[in-house]
Amino acid sequence: MGWFSRLRASLGVSPHAGTFDEEARFHLEQRIADYIANGMSPDQARREARVRFGSMTTARERTYDADTVPWLRELAHDLRHAVRRLRRHPAASAATIAILAVGIGANAALFTVVDQLLLRDLPVAAPERLVLFNWLEGRTSMRVGMDGVRTTDDTTGRQTSTSFSYPTYLHLRGSSHEVAELFAFHPIQQLNVVVNGLAEVASGQYVSGSYFSGLGVQPRYGRLLADADDRADAAPVATITHAYWQRRFAGDPGVIGRAVLLNRIPFTIVGVTPPGFAGALDVTRSPDFTVPFASEPLLQGARSDLRRPAFLWVHVMGRLRDGVSAERVAATLGAPLQQAMLAEWHEAMAADPERAGREQPRTLADGSTLRVEPGQQGLMDTRRRYVQPLALLTACAVIVLLVTCLNVATLQLARGMARQREIATRLALGVGRGRLVRQLVVESLVIAMAGSAGGLILAQWGADALLIWSPFGGPIQVDTSLNWRVLAFGAATALGTALLFGLVPAWRTTRTDLVRGTRQRGGSAPPFARPLIAAQVALSLVLLVAAGLFVGTARNLRAVDPGFDPERLLLFRVQPQSNGYQSDRIGALYAQMAERIEALPGVRSVAVSRHALLGFSRRADSLVLEPQVSDAGAEVNVVSPGYFETLRIPLLLGRGFTARDDVAAPPVAIVNRTFADRYFGGGSPIGQRFWFGTVKDGAPTEIVGMARDAKYADLRSQTQPTVYIPVAQDLPGQASVAVRTTGDPLELVGPVRRAVAGLDDRLPIFDVRSQRAQAIEVIARETAFARLSALLGGIAVLLVAIGLYGVLAYGVVRRTAEIGVRMALGARRTQVVAMMMKDALLTTVVGVGLGIPVTLIAAQAARDVLADLLFGIEVGPVVLAMGSVLLVMVAVLAAVRPALDASRVNPIEALRVD
Amino acid sequence: MVLRVKKVDALQGTLDMLVLKTLSLGSQHGYGVAAHVQQISGDLLRVEEGSLYPALHRMEQAGWIAAEWQVTENNRRARYYSLTRAGRKRLGEEEAKWRRLTLGVDRVLGIG
8 A cells, every 4th residue: 555545544534434334344243233133122132243343443443543643633632522522611612722823922032033034045056166255363453444344353363254356356356266256235324316397316326247147047028237338438337126116107017227316427228127036135135236346436526435445345245156164265365365455555556645655564474364254145244243232132032932932831731630530440441551642642742833933923913013113223125924934933843842742741630549540539730740830930020120120221211301392303415425426516415405495484594404313323433622621522413503402502602603604714623521521621621722633734713602512413422522624615425404394394394395395395304303213213223122121021920820829729619618618717808818829929939039040040040131221220129129029919819819719619519629 | 152253363364274275165255254264164163254255355455365246046245355375375274274373282281
């Protein structure tokens, strides 16, 4: 018999089942006919024949035993049995499944996010053949500048980064043809885009001509970029992502060949990348436009980095040729990297003799070491920052799952005890204990599978919610739909939890004394129930303390005085420099923009500054002060004359900026109070002078005013010495505009857009939002952690309450007789209530006692990430006490109902039971 | 005393041998096999239904016997079993084994 029919037969779909039945029927009829022929009455004959045949089911099963895989058949039987049992107690089963669904759902939601952010490979052909290059700094650095992430290598303590100069990339590529196909890319934060006459800001990236062939990506429509597009004389072309194509062009195939303006330069769209592909940048970034490196000088103009020697900014990846290892690539390209770096260093020093005079001479040996690492996930720089917060959240979710398992174990134990008679009877009838344990575990497995299915549904919703709450401080777009890894995770979790919550109760329930088991009905709470509840209490305390810490952090941050008035302020950004504005015109543009917007009804005043407040961005500079102060420095913002009035930052001393503080006038500055306190001992800073940089070089800047302290990049950081300088004296190529309104700031979005378009309809405004929204976003991560931890803590506490209630209520039923005796012997109702309460409180207090050291150990393990996340609160007696008191209160609430029920036991009726 | 012949009997294979022997006399349905054994043994042996059909199915799977649906004299559909070549060989082996066994047992009991 084939394995397939054996499998089918095992699951009860035997091809022979009908055969046996017909044969057996014939057999019985023959026997009956014989009996009647021998003189029996038909009725008697029928009865006798049936008795003689014995169990039809057993005979049928034994007949087809040979056709089946016995353990599988038993499993199928156990499964049917389990489903039948669960359907017999629908309410209890649904509750158990719901509890598990919540626990598994929280974990699956997090796993979905972890999977997308940290585990997923790039959606390209054979991603395992991709490598990502980085360098490990030698004795000293050989760079003159950098636009990229540089970190300290864990093992060597030396600097490392994935950014290279473009000339270095070309040199490496020239040496690599036999071992790998190299390609390079670099993100563009904001591109000013004009599509169909509408100006907007999009994201983008520069790529080498070998990018798409190296990654192994095919176009969805049109064609992708090739080497021929990456030449200085090639016509400017771009590809767009599938997502941008859908969003901006509604999936119109006619987009191929369409002209768009990128930073005012006409580009032709030649292709659309496949859905799901967003490049090899960090998974959170999806560059709308991809353009060749050759177009960088067009887009950046004089600020082009393409030919700059020793300026590190492009990421380099490669696809290994067949049979070539990453080690061989590293060996092949190690020397070319050092040659290129040294040559570029010399070139850079030749162009900057002043710096060359200060620098030590470099040799080839100073060059960085090339490292070749797996590249199947693309860049990981920013993703690494999510690791710790995600680990923390995952730990919380795992604790919830543990509480869930303990909780369900408690419930199973109680149900198991209620089945004690049935089980004892079956044991007495000779059913093997192993078989019984397995049957109970299968029952748990069915519950767990159902819970897991529910959990995966919850996870879909949960993962989206998780990302909307942006626990990582900014918006992240990832695909949270189900995939096989999430499904596998769900199945594995179900199996794990079933074993966790199923084995102990099954073991305990079947270890029953046959004689006592069939008779006994007394006894109090199920054995193990109290330790299980205490463990839940202990774990819940960890979650409650975490919730207390994060909720406290969010509350503290909201209570921080920003030092300015964030209400009724509209913010937006512009970057005229990208559209080719030169300094003189930028100043005029800002002035005209302010003038036009100020003229709108509902606008009080307008301010232009380089950096918005609470926007995570700031400028910091070294300063030289007239009375020498070592290591002097300040945070710097460039602001227009109306700034302090518009933001409502009070001027404490001196004057504000005016239109006369322009490029022709002597440099002036306004400082904040912290600046005056730090550098002038609290004395008046007015009239003091300083220089930017590290040397007294050029005209000094004179301090003409002092403003009250205000928060700058975020709410968390201590206010630093801050210098404001007038916009006309240091024109920024991009700026944030703040509009103080009389009413709802968002009502002015349309008028403001039209006012700016009236000045230049190719200049998009972006990041349009109220300052209030900006202030909410700046604490988004903390808010998300507060909500998530409160949610998880709440779930845990609710589960503890359910578990405690269940066990106590069960205890009341089991102890009815005992309580009856006590009351008959003169115990008062209050004494009965006290007895029950004591039971609940003792369990809880033991749990809290266990939980405190567990919490402290957990806090110690997570101290780094906590130090990063917490604000104005720490793990200490206050938070621990609050969590403990809350748990005790919950225990009391959960115990009230069972305790009152116990006190209402009628002694006479109670004693009549059994 | 009636001997009940079951699969779990100490004398494993006895039932198989009885069935094969019965079928060697001509094809027969399950009830017929049971009735034949009981009748020929003079009511000393009784084949249990709970064992007969599993045995028939097992031997069919093993290829010792073949089965087909036929119509009885009184026009009822019944499953008739007949001996195959392999079954005939098996019967010979079983009979030889049985003879050796009974011979040995008889000698021990001092009957032979």
